[in-house]
Amino acid sequence: MASVDAPTQGGFRGWLNKRLPVDSFIRSQLLDYYAPKNFNVWYFFGSLALLVLVMQLFTGIFLAMFYKVGDTTAFDSVEYIMREVDYGWLIRYLHSTGASAFFLVVYLHMYRAFLYGSYKTPRELLWLFGMFIYLALMAEAFMGYVLPWGNMSYWAAQVIINLFSTIPVVGPGLVEWIRGDYGVADATIDRFFALHVVAIPLVLLLLVALHLVALRQTGSNNPDGIEIKEHPGPDGKPIDGIPFHPYYTVKDVFGIGVFLTLFAIVAFFVPTFGNLFMEEANFEPANPLSTPEPIAPSWYFTPYYAILRAVPNQRLGALLLLLAVLAYFFVPWLDRSPVKSVRYRGWLFRGFLALFTVSFLALMWLGMRPATGGYVTAARVFACGYFAFFVLMPWYSRRDRVKPVPNRVSFHA
Amino acid sequence: MPKTVVVALVLALVMDLAPLGLGVAVAAEAEGAGAPLDWEHWHAGNEVANTASLQRGARNFANYCASCHSLKYLRYSRMASDLKIPTDLLKANLIPAGASPADYYTQTSIAPADAVNWFGKEPPDLSLIARSRGPDRLYRFLKTFYVDPSRPNRTNNLELNNPAMPAVLSALEGVKQAVFKNEESTVDGHTVVTKRFDHFVTLSPGSLSSEEFDGFVRDTVNFLDYAGEPAQVERRSIGVWVVLFLLTFTWMAWLLKKEYWKDVH
Numbered sequence: 001m002a003s004v005d006a007p008t009q010g011g012f013r014g015w016l017n018k019r020l021p022v023d024s025f026i027r028s029q030l031l032d033y034y035a036p037k038n039f040n041v042w043y044f045f046g047s048l049a050l051l052v053l054v055m056q057l058f059t060g061i062f063l064a065m066f067y068k069v070g071d072t073t074a075f076d077s078v079e080y081i082m083r084e085v086d087y088g089w090l091i092r093y094l095h096s097t098g099a100s101a102f103f104l105v106v107y108l109h110m111y112r113a114f115l116y117g118s119y120k121t122p123r124e125l126l127w128l129f130g131m132f133i134y135l136a137l138m139a140e141a142f143m144g145y146v147l148p149w150g151n152m153s154y155w156a157a158q159v160i161i162n163l164f165s166t167i168p169v170v171g172p173g174l175v176e177w178i179r180g181d182y183g184v185a186d187a188t189i190d191r192f193f194a195l196h197v198v199a200i201p202l203v204l205l206l207l208v209a210l211h212l213v214a215l216r217q218t219g220s221n222n223p224d225g226i227e228i229k230e231h232p233g234p235d236g237k238p239i240d241g242i243p244f245h246p247y248y249t250v251k252d253v254f255g256i257g258v259f260l261t262l263f264a265i266v267a268f269f270v271p272t273f274g275n276l277f278m279e280e281a282n283f284e285p286a287n288p289l290s291t292p293e294p295i296a297p298s299w300y301f302t303p304y305y306a307i308l309r310a311v312p313n314q315r316l317g318a319l320l321l322l323l324a325v326l327a328y329f330f331v332p333w334l335d336r337s338p339v340k341s342v343r344y345r346g347w348l349f350r351g352f353l354a355l356f357t358v359s360f361l362a363l364m365w366l367g368m369r370p371a372t373g374g375y376v377t378a379a380r381v382f383a384c385g386y387f388a389f390f391v392l393m394p395w396y397s398r399r400d401r402v403k404p405v406p407n408r409v410s411f412h413a
Numbered sequence: 414m415p416k417t418v419v420v421a422l423v424l425a426l427v428m429d430l431a432p433l434g435l436g437v438a439v440a441a442e443a444e445g446a447g448a449p450l451d452w453e454h455w456h457a458g459n460e461v462a463n464t465a466s467l468q469r470g471a472r473n474f475a476n477y478c479a480s481c482h483s484l485k486y487l488r489y490s491r492m493a494s495d496l497k498i499p500t501d502l503l504k505a506n507l508i509p510a511g512a513s514p515a516d517y518y519t520q521t522s523i524a525p526a527d528a529v530n531w532f533g534k535e536p537p538d539l540s541l542i543a544r545s546r547g548p549d550r551l552y553r554f555l556k557t558f559y560v561d562p563s564r565p566n567r568t569n570n571l572e573l574n575n576p577a578m579p580a581v582l583s584a585l586e587g588v589k590q591a592v593f594k595n596e597e598s599t600v601d602g603h604t605v606v607t608k609r610f611d612h613f614v615t616l617s618p619g620s621l622s623s624e625e626f627d628g629f630v631r632d633t634v635n636f637l638d639y640a641g642e643p644a645q646v647e648r649r650s651i652g653v654w655v656v657l658f659l660l661t662f663t664w665m666a667w668l669l670k671k672e673y674w675k676d677v678h
Contacts, residue, residue, distance in 0.1 A: 251674070261656060267652075269652055281545065411677075
């Protein structure tokens with residue numbers, strides 16, 4: 001469209017559009033991109049995840065200007081940032097709070113997909129790209145957590161890297177290869193820095209771009225799980241769609257306002273968030289001779305950590321941890337239901353989704369507790385609940401008594 | 414929606430300020446009267462925004478801690494400007510001879526080798542001790558030293574069992590003896606006797622009253638809390654304005670959204 005009217009444009013804009021498809025891009029991505037009008041609060045988290053990504057990139061750049069990688073310099077340089085760099089404390093707290101905020105919005109974004117079947121046909125690839133983003137984000141967060149070289153950084157690296165030693169045959173050699181030394185050491189922190197600031201951010205950006213392109217191709221799902229493209233009006237536009245700009249841009253700006261307000265409250269008033277976002281043990285420098293009690297990963301990894309510790313056999317535990325994460329990848333093909341949205345699914349699916357929700361949150365809590373007695377038993381029960389949601393999905397999603405799906409989305413102005 | 418935000422803001426402020434009020438009340442419990450001394454629930458109740466308290470804490474630290482413990486991430490000059498201590502007073506009273514105000518707080522009087530000989534370990538740097546242990550535990554540590562003849566340094570502590578550090582504040586606080594009671598309980602049909610702390614008995618008084626000593630410890634812990642994160646007062650005061658700005662921004666964004674969405678049916 002823009003290619004038609006671009007030549008008639010004069011001035012700088014015409015000059016630019018002849019050489020770069022600026023107008024046509026804005027038109028196709030924002031003005032002529034129709035999104036369902038019935039998005040609810042769950043649909044804020046995609047744009048918020050993008051916002052947090054940009055925030056992490058910017059704060060990360062400034063941190064990297066003052067951070068000094070290396071096992072003897074890293075911890076001191078972080079305190080230098082906190083005390084001597086102008087507003088260094090602010091940049092660091094925004095980055096550390098941003099890490100937790102990233103996982104919070106990504107978890108809510110993923111949960112939205114479970115609620116409304118956003119991973120189902122034709123959005124399987126969109127979901128897969130999202131899952132690869134989640135994997136990359138986990139690697140990014142873990143390596144970033146190691147960089148301050150506090151005692152919890154050190155021991156978390158020790159525990160997580162050692163998980164690879166459970167791989168038969170190549171395990172022990174692989175662990176050494178990852179660490180670059182016989183133990184977690186200077187070589188480890190140096191390579192984690194390179195991966196954290198260069199390699200994984202590049203992968204993340206590429207995956208986010210693919211995620212967005214795939215989204216534009218299929219269009220957004222919505223709380224009713226109805227394909228709005230299948231019901232076009234006389235002008236060819238979906239009846240239940242509205243242009244992304246200005247409607248969703250202004251709505252997202254409001255969502256960003258709410259999010260940033262809550263974010264600022266945490267970053268300025270409770271940056272450690274009661275030991276959840278920054279642990280006390282990490283204000284002591286890495287010490288190979290003193291193990292913090294208990295070693296617990298950051299809150300966003302604790303569900304998987306609880307599953308790992310629930311199994312007495314370490315190799316089996318590591319395998320279950322891997323399966324717990326990989327299970328998400330198969331969801332588009334495990335779900336056999338003819339409807340997408342939970343609104344039109346039956347009680348069977350809703351029951352299993354509730355089971356998954358409770359299990360995930362319970363495992364998250366249990367992963368922060370010591371691995372003793374009743375906690376381990378509880379972790380086993382909830383791990384079963386977690387896996388039941390995935391393993392039994394082909395059965396219960398087909399057996400479920402679904403309701404008829406209407407043609408038009410439900411929307412109350 | 415903005416209402417929720419206001420509630421969240423108020424909650425965060427309350428969470429932030431809550432510890433301030435608690436400590437004062439629990440400061441001086443009656444010694445040995447009736448119920449066991451509830452030291453495990455003592456809170457430091459320190460206020461980092463209280464500059465006078467920080468100044469007293471800096472004085473206490475210089476007089477009673479700095480001969481063994483450093484604050485290697487804190488510059489004397491930073492401390493002086495944050496705590497509003499004039500440079501001449503800083504130079505006269507708080508800086509060791511030969512040190513410059515721009516130096517880090519690192520000069521101790523004890524040689525590391527001597528410290529290892531005398532106490533079994535080097536006294537740790539205390540720059541981040543309030544962040545890694547929390548002010549409440551520091552407060553409980555400094556308040557629960559007692560005589561223990563079985564220890565090489567003849568002292569022990571309720572918060573930190575068998576500490577390498579002796580009771581350096583006993584001249585101020587006095588010397589305390591801990592009274593333990595044996596508690597019998599039945600576990601799996603066996604009678605188990607547990608030694609449980611009950612109360613302190615003062616053997617010889619110190620130069621400060623119990624209230625004065627409590628204030629002394631709270632000021633010192635307050636100073637360590639400050640040293641752990643010197644920017645924290647500034648952080649909170651900027652935070653209030655940031656949150657107020659964001660609330661206004663969000664409210665305006667809401668009005669804008671409502672205006673645009675009027676024509677969506």
